[in-house]
Amino acid sequence: MNPPTVKPRIHLARGLSIGYGESLASIESDGDGIVLEGGTHYLLARNGRGKTTLLKTLAGVLNPLEGDYSCEGRCQYLSEDLTFDRELPAKVIFEAFLKKGKCAEAFDLAQTLELDVKKPYGQLSTGNKRKVALLVADFSVQDRGHDVLLLDEPFTGLDTFSREVFQKRWNHNQDGVLRLVSCHPDFDSMEVNSSVLISDGKITHMAGDESTQCWGELKTHLN
Amino acid sequence: MQLYRLTLATMIQRKVWIIALFCALVLPIVLPYLTPYESNPSLLEPARAQAAWGCLWVVTIAWLFFQAARFGDDTARSGLGAYFLSSGVSGLSQMIQIWLACLSFLLPLVLIALVICFIGAMPSDSAQAQMWIATNLQYAALFLLVVTPLMMVAVSVGSRFGSTVGYLIPLCMSVYGMYGVGYLAMMTDAQSNLLLDWLYVVSPHYHLADLTPRLVFKHGSMLSSEFLQLVVYFAGIKMVLAMLSTLTFQPKAAT
16 A cells, blocks of 8 residues: 655744744735645845744744744755764765665765865865755755755855765755755856745745746846 | 764763773783782782772763763853754753763763772682672662762753853762862761851762772671662762752853
């Protein structure tokens, strides 16, 4: 018998307000608020507009100021400043976090990404440190599971080659996984099919036909 | 148990455990030869037991308490605490996993102390030998009842106030409980002061868990009733410290 299929889902209800003490951003859309389902969604905003705050709220690390939200699925929040002990090589980190089969797959992808898994974490470059965290999160995703990955600026320090490897992997591996990825619109050529924007204190969602396909154009929507 | 595995792997990777193992294994064998054992060879065996337990106390307080405090601090500051929190691992579970990893290093050290006492310092007389085994087992139980909650305090305080404070608090508590309470007793004997009397009563009497004099002077094991009283007393302290640690532990950095 096949296991029941549960789809990962994020629901930001109308009236949800996030921030520290005072509101940084809120949902003011008509109807039921914002609903995100499986696949990759990009969270875009200028500095200090509440990208990290929204991700922390969804992860349950921070309480919302007002309103409701739901995050259905096995959640993983990868903060921008997530680090591991400087003496641990990536190999040991993967072995601590991942099951055997997944660990072998992670080693393969690490090789493609030119990440030296035997080098102590403290000696890795910023980009390679990000790769370690991203690989841990991505290979922790369960097969036929319902996972929600909240990734805070995962592309910081990554070169274009590595970013494209991850995006390609995400495009191939969308079943049962919802990825909400915060980043700055600095990669003009990148295609975005679903984006959550925070601008002028409002959280909005653009998807499907109304979504601007090119990242470079999305910049114009942000304030 | 990902955090447990990660913490354990980190401790192994740091390699300080080699020094701890050396202290626990080699020093109890070497140090007794610094005594005037040539004039009295019977000194060697009790000195070996004293050194084994003494090294265990020092290694635990100096190394494991610091490791526990540092892991508490690192988990909160590195974003790992928030990561585990988001994936459904509660703060309590995180604290217990870090604590268990430290405990995984402590238990073999206790075992080493026991083995040294059983092999290197066992009395030849069978009645005395039985007493010796019982005293050492009682000592191990009381030692664990004292240091394990302090290790939890180190983890939790470290996560909230940083590794330095997280280390100093259990260190001060253990030194006070081992030696400070004795001075307090002398003061309460010399002058009647309600505050000092009250302080003496609520202080943790960790010196009661130190059975080294019993081993050195071969006083024999504790009576079962006396031992159980101490177990209940230290279990009570353990529960209080565990509750306070649970409240203090902070898996994510303050925002």
